[in-house]
Amino acid sequence: MLAAARELMIERGNEDFTLQEVSQRGQVSIGSIYLRFESKDNLVRAVLANGLQALSDNESAMITDLGRQCRNLSEFVPRYVEAYAEVLRINAPLLRLAMARAEIDPLVSSPGKEAAEIAVRQSTSALLRYVDEFGGSDHELRASSAHHIIFATLARQLSLGSTSESVTVYDWDLLKRELSRMCLAYLRYQS
Secondary structure, eight states: OOOHHHHHHHHHHHSSOOOOHHHHHHTOHHHHHHHOOOSHHHHHHHHHHHHHHHHHHHHHHHHHHHHHHSSHHHHHHHHHHHHHHHHHHHHHHHHHHHHHHHHOHHHHHHHHHHHHHHHHHHHHHHHHHTTGGOOOOOOOHHHHHHHHHHHHHHHHTTTTSOOOSSSSSOOOOHHHHHHHHHHHHHHHHHO
């Protein structure tokens, strides 16, 4: 049921599907769907919750892997931007739907905010492993700000929380490279 609903949502880019379509695609009865989910809204919420959990799991695994691979800030930041961009790109179709639904549904927005806060904490903590390479003071603020800048830039380019018409055409690889350079310079800046 969840897989069939997810496929339909991603294919269409919206929640415009019927439970009959889920029943046919998932080869389950309508009764089975209603036994598990009281409504289509609850099915959509479950699909989005699973998607947010998968995104969170991907982010955690990415941070863990990078922590093992990177010896310094110069290695970490570009690899982090590259890996995070890929995680977001892969999850973007469902993330777009979650962000749109979150605007009107607190049962989606609340877990979405929690997932975003976890991502900020994980990223900040990962960057702070290299705090001896930071410039200036208030290192936690710098690490958190770097994450927010990276996320906002990548999210904008992937049309997360905005329409695709509002995105400026920009070379994806160039964007990631320059974003890495800017964040490294910011983190090391002596103020």
